[in-house]
Amino acid sequence: MKEVIAVVRINMMNQTKKALTDAGIAAFFAHECQGRGKGFVNPKILAGVDNGYEEAASVLGEKGKLYPKRMVTAVVEDAKVDDVVQAIIAVNKTGKPGDGKIFVLPVMDAVRVRTAEKGEIAIG
Amino acid sequence: MLMIRAIVRPEKSDEVLAALMDAGFPAVTKYSVAGRGKQRGIKIGDVTYDEIPKTMLMMVVKDEDKDFVIQTVMDTARTAGKGAFGDGKIFVSPVEEVYTVSSGVKEGQS
Numbered sequence: 001m002k003e004v005i006a007v008v009r010i011n012m013m014n015q016t017k018k019a020l021t022d023a024g025i026a027a028f029f030a031h032e033c034q035g036r037g038k039g040f041v042n043p044k045i046l047a048g049v050d051n052g053y054e055e056a057a058s059v060l061g062e063k064g065k066l067y068p069k070r071m072v073t074a075v076v077e078d079a080k081v082d083d084v085v086q087a088i089i090a091v092n093k094t095g096k097p098g099d100g101k102i103f104v105l106p107v108m109d110a111v112r113v114r115t116a117e118k119g120e121i122a123i124g
Numbered sequence: 125m126l127m128i129r130a131i132v133r134p135e136k137s138d139e140v141l142a143a144l145m146d147a148g149f150p151a152v153t154k155y156s157v158a159g160r161g162k163q164r165g166i167k168i169g170d171v172t173y174d175e176i177p178k179t180m181l182m183m184v185v186k187d188e189d190k191d192f193v194i195q196t197v198m199d200t201a202r203t204a205g206k207g208a209f210g211d212g213k214i215f216v217s218p219v220e221e222v223y224t225v226s227s228g229v230k231e232g233q234s
Contacts, residue, residue: 002220006225007153008225031155032155033153033154033155033182034153034154034155035151035152035153035154036141036150036151036152037150037151038150038151066141066152066154069153071153071155081221085221085223088225089223089225089228092225093225093226093228094226095226095227096226097226098226099224099225099226100225100226101151101184101222101223101224101225102221102222102223102225103125103127103184103219103221103222104219104220104221104222105127105217105218105219105220106218106220
């Protein structure tokens with residue numbers, strides 16, 4: 001079992017939900033978060049600062065601005081990890097910085113509270 | 125790669141984020157959580173508050189950067205330099221794969 005954590009753009013949630021369903025993952029949870037990545041800036045604005053435009057410098061603002069994102073977490077069987085990751089990448093990829101990251105973590109066990117079933121049955 | 129999840133005081137999160145940025149670790153995800161620790165919340169008079177608001181900071185770093193990042197978070201999140209109950213916890217878990225969505229590339233193996 002693996003936990004797939006994807007941090008994606010908020011306006012991509014509908015596509016992401018649909019892609020996960022199509023990939024056979026009905027169960028997941030999502031919550032709001034804020035994040036920052038490598039600290040990209042618009043190269044045009046940066047060039048403006050270099051050329052001495054003070055307006056451009058004020059647009060840049062403080063470094064390390066946090067952007068609103070959605071975090072989607074799904075616990076899936078080992079065999080489905082690649083499908084899920086590729087499905088999320090396929091719908092979220094715009095090619096621009098800020099598309100997000102996907103992390104895959106190991107999960108020791110899962111329990112279905114209703115029936116106390118353990119392991120892969122619980123997430124199936 | 126390792127995932128470091130730090131639960132810190134909400135009022136300290138800006139300070140921690142600035143310290144991480146200066147230390148060269150810009151990539152962070154933050155979200156609000158509520159919880160209690162082994163002090164069982166805060167008891168004021170007859171009322172016990174056991175869902176105390178905290179901020180969770182999540183970052184994924186290379187194995188060799190783990191100790192440095194933990195130390196940076198610990199130094200800045202501590203109250204008044206010596207620490208107090210409620211300053212938070214830091215958890216470290218393994219991450220097997222990392223993908224960047226914009227390029228679709230799988231990041232380097234740890």
